[in-house]
Amino acid sequence: ILNVEQSPQSLHVQEGDSTNFTCSFPSSNFYALHWYRWETAKSPEALFVMTLNGDEKKKGRISATLNTKEGYSYLYIKGSQPEDSATYLCAFDTDKLIFGTGTRLQVFP
Amino acid sequence: SQTIHQWPATLVQPVGSPLSLECTVEGTSNPNLYWYRQAAGRGLQLLFYSVGIGQISSEVPQNLSASRPQDRQFILSSKKLLLSDSGFYLCAARRGGNSPLHFGNGTRLTVT
Numbered sequence: 651i652l653n654v655e656q657s658p659q660s661l662h663v664q665e666g667d668s669t670n671f672t673c674s675f676p677s678s679n680f681y682a683l684h685w686y687r688w689e690t691a692k693s694p695e696a697l698f699v700m701t702l703n704g705d706e707k708k709k710g711r712i713s714a715t716l717n718t719k720e721g722y723s724y725l726y727i728k729g730s731q732p733e734d735s736a737t738y739l740c741a742f743d744t745d746k747l748i749f750g751t752g753t754r755l756q757v758f759p
Numbered sequence: 760s761q762t763i764h765q766w767p768a769t770l771v772q773p774v775g776s777p778l779s780l781e782c783t784v785e786g787t788s789n790p791n792l793y794w795y796r797q798a799a800g801r802g803l804q805l806l807f808y809s810v811g812i813g814q815i816s817s818e819v820p821q822n823l824s825a826s827r828p829q830d831r832q833f834i835l836s837s838k839k840l841l842l843s844d845s846g847f848y849l850c851a852a853r854r855g856g857n858s859p860l861h862f863g864n865g866t867r868l869t870v871t
Contacts, residue, residue: 682857693849694803696859739803743857745810746818747793751802 652676654742656750663730663757670726671753673740677721682743685714685725688752689736730757761786765850765863772870778837780866782850785831790852792833793860794825798846809833845870
């Protein structure tokens, strides 16, 4: 059984704070690692798909890094805003995508 | 771009009744299709995925089944619902390779 873990489970930060979350996944048979943002009352939306060890991707204030040898990825949000409040999911891709349980972020004004 | 149509949005069904949730995809041919469920307080659990018509892989033994009668149609079914089938069901699709998933709006199922 593939185990994809995310930490922390939840996070409360003030507007303007920077934050980061972790996704841990099996380091063998790596194909790709996905990050999604899931806002309340909406469907999950893709942020990044990462495939190469050492990959760094950025979209606005959000960035992600990937270490396939040790099996982890970090998601960073710089200068959090209330609209960043959502659950952030990572998914380990082996043709089927296995999701972690997510990190729920709440940003207070 | 891909559009995933999923219905109904909400459903309340008694224990023992049948279930049929339908998902259709626009904007891409021969997509990989997925059914996920989020139970209360838990993450997204993969139930079924399909890489082609008639090809279904089941991830979790349970009383649910899936079928793909057409290239862009994916159906989730049950002959007799259990209380534990309650949850939020999401259909997703993607092109081949490591492309990202596109999700439908989901179905909130409550089994009473």
